[in-house]
Amino acid sequence: MESTAAVPGSARSSESASAQDSLLADVSKGLESLNRSVEAFVRPMESSLRHRPPPSGGWSVDSVLEHLCLAGELYLQAMTEALARSGAGRDRGHWRPTFAGRILAWSMVSTWRLRAPNVVVPGPVPRLDVLDEFLRLNASVDALLQSATDREWRRLRFASPLERRISLNFGDGSLIVLRHGERHYQQMARVARSLAG
Helix, strand or coil: CCCCCCCCCCCCCCCCCHHHHHHHHHHHHHHHEEEEHHHHHHCCCCCHHCCCCCCCCCHHHHHHHHHHHHHHHHHHHHHHHHHHHHCCCCCCCCCCHHHHHHHHHHHCCCCCCCCCCCCHHCCCCCCHHHHHHHHHHHHHHHHHHCCCCCCCHHEEEEEEEECCEEEHHHHHHHHHHHEEEEEHHCCCCHHHHHHHH
């Protein structure tokens, strides 16, 4: 990560940023940017286009948003519970990804086609306020990250909500949520282009 700004009010704000501080700054900025981009793209779309699947089949724009909500809710719950049960105070903020976390975050920026686990496959009718819920969810993830600046993120561990055998840490979870959203924003753009063509 390239950001070097320390988190305001953190225990290390007078020093150069730690890996954890840099991750927080990057993910927070990324979630804010993602929300702006998705809202600017989706909000003006006609409802009929948002609900229409691409000609070749697959998810509509609103179904993609529903998928992001389902996955994001599971990660937010798992990360919230990890923060609540851990007494791991912050040491130096020496965050580093787990092996599984690194692979999962990388897979979100790869060109691989990934099969969604059944638990996050959207149903035939997305929730009515799916765009607003997606935006609120990302804001809630960011708020959770900001509330955890006094904890050592590499020690806040939880089982992946989509594969219980995989152990992740708090920083892994934050990065996966962001990269997942960015990946599917590109998918929504492809869907819209296919409908326009």
